[in-house]
Amino acid sequence: MIAAIKAPLIDWSALAPFTSLTVGAVVVLIAGLVGSARLRSWLVPGLALVTLAVTAVELLSRWNHPKVIVSEALRVDNLTVTLGLLCVGAAAFAVILSLRSDTEEGVGRGEYHSLLLFTTIGMLILIAANDLVTIFVGLELLSIPLYVLCATELRREHSLEAGLKYLIVGSVGSATLLYGLALIYGATGSTSLPKIGVAISDTGALTDPLLLAGMALAIAGLSFKASAAPFHQWTPDVYEGAPTPVTTFMATATKAAALGILLRILVGPLLPAVDDWAPVIAVIATLSIVVGNFGALGQDSLKRMLAWSSVAQVGYLLAGLVVATSLGIGALVFYLVVYAVMTLAAFAVVIENERTSDDGERLSGFAGLGRRRPWLAGAMTVSMLSLAGLPPTGGFIGKLAIINADASGGWMWLAIVLVLGSLVSLGYYLRVIATMWMTEGSAEKTPVVKQAREIVAVALLAAAVTIAAGVLPSWPLERAQDVGQTVISSR
Amino acid sequence: MLNSYLPAIVFLLLGGVVGTAFALMNGIFGPKTNRRSASKTSPYECGLPSDVQQGFRFGISFYMIAMLFILFDIEVIFLYPIAVKLKEFGAFALVETSIFVALLFVGFGYVWRRGALSWR
Numbered sequence: 001m002i003a004a005i006k007a008p009l010i011d012w013s014a015l016a017p018f019t020s021l022t023v024g025a026v027v028v029l030i031a032g033l034v035g036s037a038r039l040r041s042w043l044v045p046g047l048a049l050v051t052l053a054v055t056a057v058e059l060l061s062r063w064n065h066p067k068v069i070v071s072e073a074l075r076v077d078n079l080t081v082t083l084g085l086l087c088v089g090a091a092a093f094a095v096i097l098s099l100r101s102d103t104e105e106g107v108g109r110g111e112y113h114s115l116l117l118f119t120t121i122g123m124l125i126l127i128a129a130n131d132l133v134t135i136f137v138g139l140e141l142l143s144i145p146l147y148v149l150c151a152t153e154l155r156r157e158h159s160l161e162a163g164l165k166y167l168i169v170g171s172v173g174s175a176t177l178l179y180g181l182a183l184i185y186g187a188t189g190s191t192s193l194p195k196i197g198v199a200i201s202d203t204g205a206l207t208d209p210l211l212l213a214g215m216a217l218a219i220a221g222l223s224f225k226a227s228a229a230p231f232h233q234w235t236p237d238v239y240e241g242a243p244t245p246v247t248t249f250m251a252t253a254t255k256a257a258a259l260g261i262l263l264r265i266l267v268g269p270l271l272p273a274v275d276d277w278a279p280v281i282a283v284i285a286t287l288s289i290v291v292g293n294f295g296a297l298g299q300d301s302l303k304r305m306l307a308w309s310s311v312a313q314v315g316y317l318l319a320g321l322v323v324a325t326s327l328g329i330g331a332l333v334f335y336l337v338v339y340a341v342m343t344l345a346a347f348a349v350v351i352e353n354e355r356t357s358d359d360g361e362r363l364s365g366f367a368g369l370g371r372r373r374p375w376l377a378g379a380m381t382v383s384m385l386s387l388a389g390l391p392p393t394g395g396f397i398g399k400l401a402i403i404n405a406d407a408s409g410g411w412m413w414l415a416i417v418l419v420l421g422s423l424v425s426l427g428y429y430l431r432v433i434a435t436m437w438m439t440e441g442s443a444e445k446t447p448v449v450k451q452a453r454e455i456v457a458v459a460l461l462a463a464a465v466t467i468a469a470g471v472l473p474s475w476p477l478e479r480a481q482d483v484g485q486t487v488i489s490s491r
Numbered sequence: 492m493l494n495s496y497l498p499a500i501v502f503l504l505l506g507g508v509v510g511t512a513f514a515l516m517n518g519i520f521g522p523k524t525n526r527r528s529a530s531k532t533s534p535y536e537c538g539l540p541s542d543v544q545q546g547f548r549f550g551i552s553f554y555m556i557a558m559l560f561i562l563f564d565i566e567v568i569f570l571y572p573i574a575v576k577l578k579e580f581g582a583f584a585l586v587e588t589s590i591f592v593a594l595l596f597v598g599f600g601y602v603w604r605r606g607a608l609s610w611r
Contacts, residue, residue: 026594029597029601030601033600033601033604033605
């Protein structure tokens, strides 16, 4: 007779963000079955927003209460809270931005929103992961609903193409990561991140080719998800083909999740191996900055341009990771949040312009937008200036913080690459501003489509936050430094 | 280091030799005919002439039912260990299993309402 097995201790309050999102996703799926289409059209997005709001509050309550839960599988600390809030916020804005898109034509409202919530859970798990197995589970839970989300506009060929492309390339990325994780496990004998850290510093396994190969494969796998060069080839096609609200979500939340876990692995257990991985990350950062900025130069489609620009932005973010000090991590986290906000503003404007004009996502569709809709053009201008890194925007402060960290950490050449890359990027960001304000054009759709107030509101809000982060940067910068401090000290 | 890989190398060599031998033996010992007879080009179906016509398509419902069957079938497998050892696991496992089954029912209800089970 075996003795009774003791029930595991479960910290429900720390687990709450994960459970509430799961329950919400299931409820939303069921709500999508309601018979009346009218009722569905507000009930489903409403329930999704309530779920996300509850999750955000639960996450906020865990600030400065770090805790390791579910037998050391998840770590809910300040990094989890910050990036988790970013992902939850991105999901909420994706819900708002897709309020008027006709998801019923595609997969159905319930499925669309439920998939969005499920991929958000995957992001939370990935960011909070404290174990190699949890990392992979989180990554798959993030990826699989996202593959489907890309293909939700079933009647449009490009949407299906985007979904299939993302599925194939994403699976290669997942497989690469899994292989890397397996090798790291083989080299250290544990799947738990803290125990891997102990094993590395105890045995001096740093020169173990198994560990080095595992590290390289894991970095490559996560670079696929973050779309850093040379693993970025899928990005323009998928970003262009996917429904624009989904693209917005991918450009902000997926990147945050991928960079979050990269940060947790590299600056956590693999920190003793910093001399091995820092040059690799520096090379990936340089490639991303060069390839992204030059790729964006010739683009006529705004969605494609923003895709290439997001590759370059990942390069800037990785330049913050290279330093591996609390200064560098703080700069990375700050810039990640600012990047998400300014990208949100840009995509919101693209969505609204797509709805109301004939070739809305082409550059020509933005001609004369400044005269037609000055507020919308204003939000786009702020976003472009911030992405280019000009003051007085958050993008300027973020880049400054990363350059500062690079210079103080002995990576001066990377800081110079970053500045030169930003100079090149002016070539395509300013072109959008010039097209909006300095050319005539009337690309209005006939018959004229009613303007969507909520999308304009999102664009203006994001633009306002971008400027606020540039004018009053001290509070968010200090919070970002807090996060950096907890990551460094928690290992 | 090479010693520890010896079994793997032997296995690979042996596999290659046996595989090649079997593939070549047909050509060496079999009847030498170059005729492409009808039975050679048609799909092999237990040695009987094939009943399936070219261009025949399975209805999508077959795939739907098969996929859903596999999903629910595998999920039931998770119930076996708990059913066998429920006394030892105690109330905790019972609650966990109830939640699991409830989620299964949600999935079942969803599939039903969306019409995946109706034959088309």
